[in-house]
Amino acid sequence: KESKHKHKRRHRYSDSDERSRNRENSEERQSESRNRNGAKIKTEQPDAEKSESLSIDETNKIRAKLGLKPLDIGNSQSEDGVKLNSDENFVHAPAEDLAEKKKQEKLREKIMESKKKREIAKKMSKVRTLGEVEEDSAADWVVKSRMAQQQREQDEKMMKLGDEFGVSDLIKTELGSKSTAHDYTERDLAGLSVEHSLESFREGRNEILVIKDKEILGSDEEDVLHSLNVDDVEKSKKNMEIKRRGVGYKAYEEEEIDDMGFFKAKVVLGKYDEEIEGEQITKFKIGASGKVDASWVQQKEEMKQVSCIRAKGESLSLPPLKLANEYLTEEDMRFKKRKRKVKKSRKREVFKADDLLPLPGSSEGLSNHGSRFVLCEKEQYLPSYSALRMLWFWFLTFAQIIPPLHIPRNSTKPEDKSGTNDGESSQMNNKDERNVIEDDDDAINDLQRALDKSRRAKQKKADAAADEGAQKVAQHLHNLTRVKLEKPDEQFTNTLFLNATDEFCRHFNLMSPLILFNNCTTTGAQVPVKQEVKQVEDMDLDEDNSDEDDTQMSKWSSVNPGQEVKHTVPTQENIVKFKKSLKKLTKFSVLEHAPIEAEPLAANGLMGALKLAERKGYLQDEQKKGNQIITTNLDNIQAKYYSIEDKNAVDYLDKYAHEKYSKERNASITVDFTEKKDYKPQISIEYVDEKGRNLSAKEAFRKLSHRFHGKGSGKMKQEKRMKKLTEQETMLHMSSTDTPLNTVAMMKEKQRSQSSPYIVLSGAGK
Amino acid sequence: MIEITCNDRLGKKVRVKCNSDDTIGDLKKLVAAQTGTKADKIVLKKWYTIFKDHISLGDYEIHDGMNLELYYQ
Numbered sequence: 048k049e050s051k052h053k054h055k056r057r058h059r060y061s062d063s064d065e066r067s068r069n070r071e072n073s074e075e076r077q078s079e080s081r082n083r084n085g086a087k088i089k090t091e092q093p094d095a096e097k098s099e100s101l102s103i104d105e106t107n108k109i110r111a112k113l114g115l116k117p118l119d120i121g122n123s124q125s126e127d128g129v130k131l132n133s134d135e136n137f138v139h140a141p142a143e144d145l146a147e148k149k150k151q152e153k154l155r156e157k158i159m160e161s162k163k164k165r166e167i168a169k170k171m172s173k174v175r176t177l178g179e180v181e182e183d184s185a186a187d188w189v190v191k192s193r194m195a196q197q198q199r200e201q202d203e204k205m206m207k208l209g210d211e212f213g214v215s216d217l218i219k220t221e222l223g224s225k226s227t228a229h230d231y232t233e234r235d236l237a238g239l240s241v242e243h244s245l246e247s248f249r250e251g252r253n254e255i256l257v258i259k260d261k262e263i264l265g266s267d268e269e270d271v272l273h274s275l276n277v278d279d280v281e282k283s284k285k286n287m288e289i290k291r292r293g294v295g296y297k298a299y300e301e302e303e304i305d306d307m308g309f310f311k312a313k314v315v316l317g318k319y320d321e322e323i324e325g326e327q328i329t330k331f332k333i334g335a336s337g338k339v340d341a342s343w344v345q346q347k348e349e350m351k352q353v354s355c356i357r358a359k360g361e362s363l364s365l366p367p368l369k370l371a372n373e374y375l376t377e378e379d380m381r382f383k384k385r386k387r388k389v390k391k392s393r394k395r396e397v398f399k400a401d402d403l404l405p406l407p408g409s410s411e412g413l414s415n416h417g418s419r420f421v422l423c424e425k426e427q428y429l430p431s432y433s434a435l436r437m438l439w440f441w442f443l444t445f446a447q448i449i450p451p452l453h454i455p456r457n458s459t460k461p462e463d464k465s466g467t468n469d470g471e472s473s474q475m476n477n478k479d480e481r482n483v484i485e486d487d488d489d490a491i492n493d494l495q496r497a498l499d500k501s502r503r504a505k506q507k508k509a510d511a512a513a514d515e516g517a518q519k520v521a522q523h524l525h526n527l528t529r530v531k532l533e534k535p536d537e538q539f540t541n542t543l544f545l546n547a548t549d550e551f552c553r554h555f556n557l558m559s560p561l562i563l564f565n566n567c568t569t570t571g572a573q574v575p576v577k578q579e580v581k582q583v584e585d586m587d588l589d590e591d592n593s594d595e596d597d598t599q600m601s602k603w604s605s606v607n608p609g610q611e612v613k614h615t616v617p618t619q620e621n622i623v624k625f626k627k628s629l630k631k632l633t634k635f636s637v638l639e640h641a642p643i644e645a646e647p648l649a650a651n652g653l654m655g656a657l658k659l660a661e662r663k664g665y666l667q668d669e670q671k672k673g674n675q676i677i678t679t680n681l682d683n684i685q686a687k688y689y690s691i692e693d694k695n696a697v698d699y700l701d702k703y704a705h706e707k708y709s710k711e712r713n714a715s716i717t718v719d720f721t722e723k724k725d726y727k728p729q730i731s732i733e734y735v736d737e738k739g740r741n742l743s744a745k746e747a748f749r750k751l752s753h754r755f756h757g758k759g760s761g762k763m764k765q766e767k768r769m770k771k772l773t774e775q776e777t778m779l780h781m782s783s784t785d786t787p788l789n790t791v792a793m794m795k796e797k798q799r800s801q802s803s804p805y806i807v808l809s810g811a812g813k
Numbered sequence: 814m815i816e817i818t819c820n821d822r823l824g825k826k827v828r829v830k831c832n833s834d835d836t837i838g839d840l841k842k843l844v845a846a847q848t849g850t851k852a853d854k855i856v857l858k859k860w861y862t863i864f865k866d867h868i869s870l871g872d873y874e875i876h877d878g879m880n881l882e883l884y885y886q
């Protein structure tokens with residue numbers, strides 16, 4: 048309790064303290080309010096807190112300094128405290144007043160009605176009502192009518208008189224001039240419109256037209272005439288049309304044909320046109336003198352009759368079928384065969400030099416351009432020579448030294464006068480009657496030049512040259528053949544001749560006989576052939592020379608490309624040496640290190656043959672195969688004394704030993720016990736059933752699965768199984784010699800008991 | 814033009830004239846000019862709502878004569 052009191056007291060004290068504190072604080076604050084300068088200023092203010100405020104001007108100054116826009120002075124608004132359409136104060140638009148609406152509507156109607164009335168009244172004011180007729184007195188009317196009667200009688204009399212005398216027309220005109228106002232003629236009808244189409248009025252028929260009824264208050268339209276009969280007719284037509292069309296919507300309307308035979312244009316939802324647009328009324332106006340121009344109707348009728356203007360419809364009926372004629376008729380024969388224009392394939396006319404007109408003064412056709420077979424004027428002196436020449440050419444061609452003449456096709460032959468003649472050939476024909484064979488073979492031209500030369504040379508000599516002709520032919524021939532071998536002769540100068548084949552051979556160290564020959568004869572050169580010194584067999588050689596040659600030939604040598612290969616003249620000495628070297632070549636059978644070896648000759652006896660065979664691979668040398676490595680017996684190189692400390696030990700410095708650390712690896716790889724390495728036990732597990740018999744695998748599994756699933760087989764199955772088992776047992780106990788029912792044993796028993804070798808079979812019945 | 818009273822409950826009470834489309838930042842500058850503090854040291858609050866600098870007074874619905882709490886950061 049005391050504590051509570053204390054608390055209360057404390058609270059009270061605390062409250063009062065707080066209040067006093069607050070007061071103090073506020074006083075302090077007031078007293079200690081600081082200026083911008085930092086000096087303490089004691090403000091003389093009452094207890095209530097007062098806030099500082101700046102005037103608008105001062106505020107504006109500060110704002111300007113700060114970069115803000117000046118104060119927005121909206122005094123009226125701020126005084127009211129209410130700003131229209133600001134967020135707090137909206138004024139909703141007033142709701143629609145339905146009563147007002149109705150009132151307005153009524154007003155509007157009224158106004159309209161009164162307007163209409165006014166208009167009608169205005170109209171009616173023009174019309175004279177019955178009541179407005181000039182009312183004369185009865186007496187006046189009597190007088191009037193009497194006057195009218197009299198007049199009429201007079202007219203009739205006049206008419207009669209006129210009829211009698213035949214002057215009715217005159218009288219009529221006289222009368223007419225008086226009473227034009229009363230007579231009603233065609234002209235009175237001018238300007239009126241008739242509400243029918245002209246086509247409904249037939250020629251020769253009279254129709255009575257009546258003014259159509261109009262509404263009393265209707266518009267100020269003109270009077271319209273119409274005929275009742277025609278109206279009826281038109282109505283009936285319309286009705287028939289409607290009947291024909293039928294009721295309902297036809298999606299696929301058939302094409303309609305108008306009166307001229309053309310198809311009518313299809314209109315979308317044509318049946319509503321009348322409703323939307325209103326009835327189409329055909330009218331025509333009566334002309335000035337009361338006449339109507341109806342000529343166009345007749346024209347239209349005529350046009351319809353004329354078939355060419357009318358749209359031609361195609362009839363679907365085909366022309367009637369008729370039997371075909373077996374024989375051609377006149378009509379069929381009328382068809383002429385068309386002439387086919389034969390295309391002449393004309394070659395372009397090749398402009399040749401021959402086409403050119405010859406220069407004036409030059410001999411045409413007689414010029415000899417060096418043709419072979421043309422008999423030259425010069426040669427006429429030496430007929431034999433020309434003959435020889437011919438012979439010679441023939442001989443050359445025969446020897447195929449010069450290619451055989453090939454005569455171009457365009458050459459003219461007297462036999463070749465076929466129907467197809469080109470322009471060229473005809474020209475050719477015309478030009479020369481002599482057979483001119485012109486060849487373009489250069490070799491022959493060269494030959495000809497040569498021939499000319501020789502000819503001229505010979506002409507200078509005596510005529511006896513004719514006899515030597517043959518000899519000269521032979522020599523010339525010889526010269527020709529010699530021409531080809533000129534090149535090797537030139538080699539005997541001091542120049543290097545590079546031959547592709549020589550280079551090739553040099554590259555491969557082949558021994559071309561020419562090189563060898565040359566090498567043999569030259570002193571400085573060395574033969575790039577390695578030969579075994581041992582196998583040198585000198586048979587027919589001078590030993591002095593052979594030694595020399597051996598030393599030269601026994602080493603590897605390089606050929607200097609810059610070196611001049613000297614080719615020597617084929618003297619007798621050189622030839623001998625060459626022969627020697629060749630012989631050597633043949634003897635040196637083994638050229639092991641040459642890339643391409645010459646095949647050793649097997650003619651040097653058994654050794655040679657053996658070598659050849661060996662090289663070719665016919666022999667199988669077992670010793671050579673001792674070089675192969677035998678990998679089956681590795682005991683020599685296997686370590687014998689070693690111990691495995693810890694197979695699963697992992698070197699912690701081994702950064703690639705991640706696999707070893709992983710658990711999976713350990714789990715999967717199992718290592719056998721090292722002690723039990725050679726332990727291979729024979730395992731046989733036997734399963735036993737209740738009776739103690741051993742179970743087969745199938746039965747054992749069956750037992751296992753029964754135990755696993757918690758249920759065995761059903762009754763039937765069990766019985767079946769029992770039956771089976773008993774059968775098996777009986778099978779076991781079955782005797783091979785006896786029947787299952789032990790018939791033989793029983794028989795034997797019976798025999799023993801009866802002590803008789805037979806048994807009496809007695810039936811059950813007896 | 815509206816007049817707002819800013820009171821920090823420690824003796825400073827200022828009445829500031831400004832437009833309603835001025836931002837709080839501008840208001841703070843005005844208050845700073847009047848009180849003698851720095852504008853970025855001022856925090857204007859109403860209960861726990863701190864007024865953000867970039868929003869205008871009109872958007873905050875600060876009307877004439879309202880009291881704001883003046884704190885310092």
